[in-house]
Amino acid sequence: MINAFAGVERALFWTLVFAAFAAVAAGLAARGVDRVAADYEAARSNYAIVRVVAPEGASGIAAAELALSQAQQVVSAAPMTAGRAAALLGGEVRAEDLPEIRLIEVELAPAAPYVDTAGDLVAALAQGGVTAEVIEAPNEGAGAGLAGRVRNAAFWGSIAFALIMAIIVSLAARGLAARRREMVTVMCDLGATRSQAAGRVADEAAVMGLYAGLIGGVLAGVAGLIVLLLVIPGISFDALQRMILPVDLVPIAAAPLVAAIAAGAGARAAAGYFHAQAARLG
Amino acid sequence: MARATTPEQDLLERGVLARLSGVDAGYKTATVLFGIEFEARAGEVALITGPAAAGKTTFTHLLRLALEPRSGRCVILGHDIARATARTRANLKKRIGYVAENPTFIENWTAFDNIAMPLRLAGLKPRDYIDDVRELVEFVGLTDAADLTIEKLSGAERHRAAIARALASKPALILADDPTAGMSPADGRRIVRLLAEMRRVGAGVVVASQDESLADCAPLSHWRMERGRLSLVKQTASEETEAYE
Structure with missing residues (x-):
């Protein structure tokens, strides 16, 4: 056989x-x-960085933090520390060598596709009397x-x-x-x-x-x-x-x-x- | 109500297993057989002799349904071959025992398994056929080699195994193409006698060979094939057949 x-x-x-x-x-x-x-994709859609333009100084950061905490889509907002910034830069720059950092890291709630997250954040900050720009935010229609x-x-x-x-x-x-x-x-x-x-x-x-x-x-x-x-x-x-x-x-x-x-x-x-x-x- | 029978089935009932009328056949562009007139009857042996390349093998291919006639009429086992479906042909092949000049086997199976293959194809279980196959193995003188794989058998043993396999399903028509090739004259005559024995159980036997002397070893109709044309040489008279018995 x-x-x-x-x-x-x-x-x-x-x-x-x-x-x-x-x-x-x-x-x-x-x-x-x-x-x-x-x-x-999930991490990208849950995260944004805001640069505070005015008011200058610590009061500007505090006002921005307050305005963001009241915005609907924001889960949490925290100013970026020098140590965190140095870590994000991959340790190429020491924290103490960095200039004043005017950035706020924002954790976002999941948004529906095709929502202009950056525009919504800028509007919320303007309502709180803060001029700011969003330098990193989820793309529109993140699924695509x-x-x-x-x-x-x-x-x-x-x-x-x-x-x-x-x-x-x-x-x-x-x-x-x-x-x-x-x-x-x-x-x-x-x-x-x-x-x-x-x-x-x-x-x-x-x-x-x-x-x-x-x-x-x-x-x-x-x-x-x-x-x-x-x-x-x-x-x-x-x-x-x-x-x-x-x-x-x-x-x-x-x-x-x-x-x-x-x-x-x-x-x-x-x-x-x-x-x-x-x-x-x- | 009785089923209407066709003229082809009538022929079979009258004992005509194969009737070829004006048949031409061949391969691709070459025509090998011309105007063949032939009849094989149940209980009779037909010997077709002729030189090499005369068309004997093509003739057996025609009878075993591997070739279609190009013209003329070919009625085999009650069916007009030109009109037979693939399934009908397959069913007819089950009733035709064929011994090729170079028999093909499943080489790594034993002789016994190869001989039993037609019965397995018919759906029988080993317990149903084992005794019959043993008897067949004994009949063709392969008792000692039955459990060897086919690749270990000699040429003569392979031919005997092919004969046993051809007889296994108790076919109505037995075809043997040069079954004595490569054998001693004594062995060859023994093989032809063995095949001719099958006429006693009502089978028709057609043997093609180059060896004219085989015409003496059994009562038969002797045909001669030359350049694709077939002619009847001699028909054994019934009183001669009795003498053989």
């Missing part, structure tokens, strides 16, 4: 495992990019910003990569059909219909794809976990559990199914062709 894990079959099996691994790894990477972009584009690119990129891997799996499975050509020819000579002969080879390829997808998916999952542990040293098991969402596991769960379908379809097409060739010599 045929040993599915010997010779060419073994090489084919590991090709399928590699394709599944690559597709799942791309899917997990896309999920990672999505999470980072989403966090970045860079982070959104990155998230879209990651999602569609991983889908496209998974499709390419599925095509590779399908083509590789045709190799299995070629290995089974003699069986298809024999079956054809003995009166097997095209679907009987091709179905038998397709079933074998689908089972191989299923196991390869399972192994490739699990290996990619383990690799993803290792990357997480390296990127976030000392992360606890509980924190990991909270961090990993069910949607993150979709690529791992889909891999065996997609690999089985792709391998089965590729092998069926090739075996059907071989059957047709054996059935009609003329």
Whole structure:
């Protein structure tokens, strides 16, 4: 009887495992990019910096802080200290060397898209008798910003990569059909219909794809976990559990199914062709 | 109510397993067979002899439904082949036992498994066919080699395995294309006698070979193929058939 894990079959099996691994790894990477972009987007939309122009001095900062604290969309507002400014500059300048800082950091409540946050802050400050400019604030329509584009690119990129891997799996499975050509020819000579002969080879390829997808998916999952542990040293098991969402596991769960379908379809097409060739010599 | 039978089915009921009338056949642009007139009947053996490249193999391909006639009429097992669907052809093939000149097997299966394959395809379970296949293995003299993989068998053993496989599903029509190729004359005659034995169970047997001397080893109709044209050389008379018995 045929040993599915010997010779060419073994090489084919590991090709399928590699394709599944690559597709799942791309899917997990896309999920990672999505999470980072989403966090970045959230941080961007919750934060603003205001520079107080007038009144000058500490009274201006205090008036601005008061006006901002009364503004509807502001959660908190705090003047930027010299130490904080030096830290934001990456330690290139010492805090004591900095001139008077007239900046206020503002934490914002989540806003609906297409709200002019900067304009609203300037208006609130003007009501409090403060002239100020907003030097950093959420973009209008933050969802359509860079982070959104990155998230879209990651999602569609991983889908496209998974499709390419599925095509590779399908083509590789045709190799299995070629290995089974003699069986298809024999079956054809003995009166097997095209679907009987091709179905038998397709079933074998689908089972191989299923196991390869399972192994490739699990290996990619383990690799993803290792990357997480390296990127976030000392992360606890509980924190990991909270961090990993069910949607993150979709690529791992889909891999065996997609690999089985792709391998089965590729092998069926090739075996059907071989059957047709054996059935009609003329 | 009785089902209406077609003229082709009537032919089968009268024991005509294959009737070819004015058939031309070939591959792509080359026509190999010209105006073939032939009839194979249940319980009879037909020997087709002729030189190499005369068209004997093409003739067996025609009878085993791997080739379509280009012109003329080809009725096999009660069906006009030009009008048969793929499913009908597949079903007809199950009733035709074919022994190729170079038989194809699943090389890493045992001889036993290869011989049993038509029965597995028919949906039988091993417990239903194991005794029949053992009997067949014994009949063709492969008892010692039955559990070896096909790739380990000699050329003559492979032919015997092919014959056993062709007989496994108890076909109505048995075709053998040069089944004695590469065998000693004694082995060759034994193989043809073995095939000819199947006439006793009502099968029609068609053997194609270059060896004219095989005409003496069984009662048969002897046909000669030359340059794609088939002619009847000799038909064993019924009293001669009795002498063979």
